[in-house]
Amino acid sequence: xxxxxxxxxxxxxxxxxxxxxxxxxxxxxxxxxxxxxxxxxxxxxxxxxxxxxxxxxxxxxxxxxxxxxxxxxxxxxxxxxxxxxxxxxxxxxxxxxxxxxxxxxxxxxxxxxxxxxxxxxxxxxxxxxxxxxxxxxxxxxxxxxxxxxxxxxxxxxxxxxxxxxxxxxxxxxxxxxxxxxxxxxxxxxxxxxxxxxxxxxxxxxxxxxxxxxxxxxxxxxxxxxxxxxxxxxxxxxxxxxxxxxxxxxxxxxxxxxxxxxxxxxxxxxxxxxxxxxxxxxxxxxxxxxxxxxxxxxxxxxxxxxxxxxxxxxxxxxxxxxxxxxxxx
Amino acid sequence: xxxxxxxxxxxxxxxxxxxxxxxxxxxxxxxxxxxxxxxxxxxxxxxxxxxxxxxxxxxxxxxxxxxxxxxxxxxxxxxxxxxxxxxxxxxxxxxxxxxxxxxxxxxxxxxxxxxxxxxxxxxxxxxxxxxxxxxxxxxxxxxxxxxxxxxxxxxxxxxxxxxxxxxxxxxxxxxxxxxxxxxxxxxxxxxxxxxxxxxxxxxxxxxxxxxxxxxxxxxxxxxxxxxxxxxxxxxxxxxxxxxxxxxxxxxxxxxxxxxxxxxxxxxxxxxxxxxxxxxxxxxxxxxxxxxxxxxxxxxxxxxxxxxxxxxxxxxxxxxxxxxxxxxx
Numbered sequence: 102x103x104x105x106x107x108x109x110x111x112x113x114x115x116x117x118x119x120x121x122x123x124x125x126x127x128x129x130x131x132x133x134x135x136x137x138x139x140x141x142x143x144x145x146x147x148x149x150x151x152x153x154x155x156x157x158x159x160x161x162x163x164x165x166x167x168x169x170x171x172x173x174x175x176x177x178x179x180x181x182x183x184x185x186x187x188x189x190x191x192x193x194x195x196x197x198x199x200x201x202x203x204x205x206x207x208x209x210x211x212x213x214x215x216x217x218x219x220x221x222x223x224x225x226x227x228x229x230x231x232x233x234x235x236x237x238x239x240x241x242x243x244x245x246x247x248x249x250x251x252x253x254x255x256x257x258x259x260x261x262x263x264x265x266x267x268x269x270x271x272x273x274x275x276x277x278x279x280x281x282x283x284x285x286x287x288x289x290x291x292x293x294x295x296x297x298x299x300x301x302x303x304x305x306x307x308x309x310x311x312x313x314x315x316x317x318x319x320x321x322x323x324x325x326x327x328x329x330x331x332x333x334x335x336x337x338x339x340x341x342x343x344x345x346x347x348x349x350x351x352x353x354x355x356x357x358x359x360x361x362x363x364x365x366x367x368x369x370x371x372x373x374x375x376x377x378x379x380x381x382x383x384x385x386x387x388x389x390x391x392x393x394x395x396x397x398x399x400x401x402x403x404x405x406x407x408x409x410x411x412x413x414x415x416x417x418x419x420x421x422x423x424x425x426x427x428x429x
Numbered sequence: 430x431x432x433x434x435x436x437x438x439x440x441x442x443x444x445x446x447x448x449x450x451x452x453x454x455x456x457x458x459x460x461x462x463x464x465x466x467x468x469x470x471x472x473x474x475x476x477x478x479x480x481x482x483x484x485x486x487x488x489x490x491x492x493x494x495x496x497x498x499x500x501x502x503x504x505x506x507x508x509x510x511x512x513x514x515x516x517x518x519x520x521x522x523x524x525x526x527x528x529x530x531x532x533x534x535x536x537x538x539x540x541x542x543x544x545x546x547x548x549x550x551x552x553x554x555x556x557x558x559x560x561x562x563x564x565x566x567x568x569x570x571x572x573x574x575x576x577x578x579x580x581x582x583x584x585x586x587x588x589x590x591x592x593x594x595x596x597x598x599x600x601x602x603x604x605x606x607x608x609x610x611x612x613x614x615x616x617x618x619x620x621x622x623x624x625x626x627x628x629x630x631x632x633x634x635x636x637x638x639x640x641x642x643x644x645x646x647x648x649x650x651x652x653x654x655x656x657x658x659x660x661x662x663x664x665x666x667x668x669x670x671x672x673x674x675x676x677x678x679x680x681x682x683x684x685x686x687x688x689x690x691x692x693x694x695x696x697x698x699x700x701x702x703x704x705x706x707x708x709x710x711x712x713x714x715x716x717x718x719x720x721x722x723x724x725x726x727x728x729x730x731x732x733x734x735x736x737x738x739x740x741x742x743x744x745x746x747x748x749x750x751x752x753x754x755x756x757x
Contacts, residue, residue, distance in 0.1 A: 212680045212713075218650075219571055239649045240676045243547055244572040246648015320574015321567045322546075329657040329682040348568045352540040354657040354685045361686075365693035385540075 123416030124163035125299045125398035128155050128176050130186045130410030131292030132344045132390035135424060144185065145424070148410060151183035152422055156412040159298055169306035169340075170208055170231070173296040177204075177227040177310050180294035184266045186410070187292035189226060190259075191266050192312025194273040195319050200264040202312050203326035204230040205241075209305030209334035216326040217251070218243040222264075224257040227310045230326075232256065240328060269315075276316040292410075293325050295342025297334070297394045299416075305340035305394060307332045307356070314347070323347025329357040336396060338363040339370055344409070345382070345389010353381055359393060370394070374401040451744030452491035453627045453726035456483050456504050458514045458738030459620025460672045460718035463752060472513065473752070476738060479511035480750055484740040487626055497634035497668075498536055498559070501624040505532075505555040505638050508622035512594045514738070515620035517554060518587075519594050520640025522601040523647050528592040530640055531654035532558040537633030537662035544654040545579070546571040550592075552585040555638045558654070560584065568656060597643075604644040620738075621653050623670025625662070625722045627744075633668035633722060635660045635684070642675070651675025657685040664724060666691040667698055672737070673710070673717015681709055687721060698722070702729040 130152055159176030163169070181189035192200045204226035205216035215234025218241065223229050229251040233242050242250055252258070293311035300306075309332045311325040324331035324347035331347070333356035334340035341356035350356075355377055362373035374393045382389065383405045390404025390411075398416035402409065402423070412422040458480055487504030491497070509517035520528045532554035533544035543562025546569065551557050557579040561570050570578055580586070621639035628634075637660045639653040652659035652675035659675070661684035662668035669684035678684075683705055690701035702721045710717065711733045718732025718739075726744035730737065730751070740750040 207680075214680050219574070237646065237649075238676065239646065239651075240679045241650040241655075242646065242648045243650055244648050246547070246646060250646065250648065318565065318567065318570065318574060318578065320570045320572050320578065321565075322569040322571055323567075327569075327655060327657070328679050329655070329685065333682075348566065351568045351656050352535075352542050354661075354682060357657065357682045357685065358689075361689045361693065365689065 122301055122303050123398045124160070124301050125394060125400060125414060125416045126156055126159040126163060126172055126176060126296065127392045127394060127400045127402060127413035128152065128159065128180065128294070128296040128411065129342065129344055129390070129392045129402070130180060130294050132404045132406045132409035133291050133388065134406060135408040148185045148424070149422060151180065151185055152410060152412040155179040156414055156420070159296055160414040163298060163300050166301050168302070169298040169300035169304050170206065172298040172300065173206065173306045173308040174227055174231060176296040177294060177308050178225050181225050181227065181310055186294050187312045188294040188310040189224060190264055191269065192264055193315035194265065194269050196316050197319050198273060200261060200312055201319070202226045202310070203322060204308070204310040205326045205328060205332040206230045206234060206308040207306065207328060207332050207334040209336040209340050212335060214240050214328045216241040216328060217247040218322045218326040219320060220244070220247050220251065222248065222258045222261065223251050224259045227308050228256055230308070241326065273316055291345045291389055293344040295344060295392060297340040297342050297392055299394050299396065299398050303336070303396060305334045305336050305396065307334040307340035307342050309342045324350035324355065327351055329354045331356060333357045333360055335360050339393050339395045341391050341393045343389060343391045346387045349382055349385060349387030350389060353377070355382065355391065359391065370399050371401045375403045378403040378405050450629055450631050451726045452488070452629050453722060453728060453742060453744045454484055454487040454491060454500055454504060454624065455720040455722055455728045455730060455739065455741035456480065456487065456508065456622070456624040457670065457672055457718070457720045457730070458508055458622050460732045460734045460737035461619050461716065462734060463736040476513045476752070477750060479508060479513055480738060480740040483507040484742055484748070487624055488742045491626060491628050494629050496630070497626040497628035497632050498534065500626040500628065501534065501634045501636040502555055502559060504624040505622060505636050506553050509553050509555065509638055514622050515640045516622040516638040517552060518592055519597065520592055521643035522593065522597050524644050525647055526601060528589060528640055529647070530554045530638070531650060532636070532638040533654045533656060533660040534558045534562060534636040535634065535656060535660050535662040537664040537668050540663060542568050542656045544569040544656060545575040546650045546654040547648060548572070548575050548579065550576065550586045550589065551579050552587045555636050556584055558636070569654065601644055619673045619717055621672040623672060623720060625668040625670050625720055627722050627724065627726045631664070631724060633662045633664050633724065635662040635668035635670050637670045652678035652683065655679055657682045659684060661685045661688055663688050667721050667723045669719050669721045671717060671719045674715045677710055677713060677715030678717060681705070683710065683719065687719065698727050699729045703731050706731040706733050
């Protein structure tokens with residue numbers, strides 16, 4: 102009887118502890134060479150504001166006990182609406198001047214996943230990825246088929262004008278006027294957005310959203326909508342969202358690679374993320390970074406470029422925001 | 430002096446041994462529940478003939494000292510033309526009665542990779558994937574953009590009629606007439622084609638080609654064009670082509686998972702491939718199989734379905750062909 106009571110108390114305490122398990126989130130807005138000539142104090146402030154609003158929106162959801170999946174969507178919706186980042190509004194333009202977006206999402210508890218690629222007009226591509234995960238038997242849908250699916254599920258569409266900023270139009274013109282400069286720029290800057298989170302139930306989630314590569318060939322798909330390359334989440338290891346030279350991130354299955362190193366070797370989150378970014382990818386000349394979180398709420402944000410837009414709220418509530426190599 | 434001579438002789442012998450290193454290839458034509466009512470003696474013979482021609486075509490290239498990449502393309506071209514398999518000619522139909530094809534290819538020596546998804550009219554989608562790898566800075570191209578790219582590179586196009594067989598038309602009608610039966614059939618049969626090879630230089634390659642899932646939603650992409658999920662090749666571990674319930678193969682990054690287990694644990698090719706197919710995927714109810722080859726030419730062809738169309742030519746020249754659980 103005493104034993105049963107003790108067991109019940111123990112179970113109750115465990116349950117309470119689980120429900121109160123620490124929450125944490127980290128987001129990114131792309132990695133690359135942050136060029137002073139493209140950065141004004143005003144622009145930097147707008148970027149900082151958007152990053153902070155995004156991290157806090159995701160964190161608020163987590164504090165209300167909402168699932169990690171909802172938190173990453175809440176965080177990414179803000180970055181998709183912010184014209185400073187290469188996702189939805191403000192996305193880069195393809196070589197024909199259109200906006201083609203990709204997004205993906207993954208649930209670390211179930212390994213359920215959803216992704217869309219080469220979609221146009223959807224205000225929040227991350228929500229389209231979520232619907233593919235929740236409301237279709239598929240993981241990945243692309244192009245017109247994915248857009249019809251999003252329409253059927255009542256997602257908000259915007260006209261092309263809404264997505265295209267003057268900044269991106271000028272960027273495309275400059276790139277097309279000087280192919281050499283374009284090549285250099287392509288190799289220096291990858292501005293995807295992403296979020297990973299740990300919720301109060303101990304579940305992980307990851308999501309990524311992008312306009313892809315500026316001046317890219319129509320129909321090109323990078324790592325962002327590829328489960329394993331740009332996005333991965335598995336409660337047994339970690340949740341990862343990547344930003345970088347997508348082709349290399351695909352070949353090296355970057356996001357899953359980090360989880361795999363954690364599961365199959367004794368590497369910690371920091372060691373695994375650092376290994377993939379600063380050894381595996383750096384060794385082949387691939388620029389980029391990742392944000393990653395493990396089931397205890399540890400956060401890792403390595404990048405091998407001069408800067409990466411990033412923010413995090415740690416389990417102890419500490420807010421962190423960085424642009425260049427040192428956190429500020 | 431003697432020492433130098435000995436060293437030179439040794440180097441010469443090593444070089445000769447490498448050039449004469451054994452070659453091997455294995456191919457698949459899909460895994461699933463092979464239903465007697467869908468199989469006639471005539472159809473089985475046609476399938477056996479096509480599998481043998483495919484394996485022998487790839488093997489002939491290898492024996493001529495051609496790279497593994499060429500061998501897998503040669504093998505898959507034959508399966509793409511054969512109306513018995515779900516790739517190019519004879520591909521399954523989408524829910525709107527169209528043919529939408531995916532393919533991917535990967536070079537184990539360089540980790541270069543190429544893929545196309547949701548393309549129409551291309552006689553050999555595997556060649557389109559090869560061109561994306563060789564002639565574009567990208568890994569993955571989809572839809573109209575990929576088709577324009579293929580046209581620019583002179584690939585052969587065929588009218589829709591060429592791809593659609595009576596068998597697939599009837600299959601779609603039957604599936605659409607009875608949604609329940611359709612569901613059952615979808616879960617029982619995944620007929621992708623693939624090839625993996627080891628060439629005389631010791632390099633591995635893998636490729637996969639498919640029409641996807643019968644009666645699929647327009648725009649759905651499965652694992653076949655996803656590097657890591659349906660196809661992976663890395664000289665340091667193995668080359669893999671998968672066939673199965675694509676959504677699960679994506680979530681579990683099936684092909685890369687096998688290479689990862691080999692690189693990070695002491696598992697052999699057989700153990701790693703068996704683990705992914707008969708533990709990881711089987712545990713979550715995912716049907717399918719893989720063909721895989723390691724740098725010594727060992728071949729593994731596990732599947733957790735009643736059958737998988739498969740053939741192999743081992744390093745010792747032995748030819749193997751199987752349809753049901755036991756090799757015949």
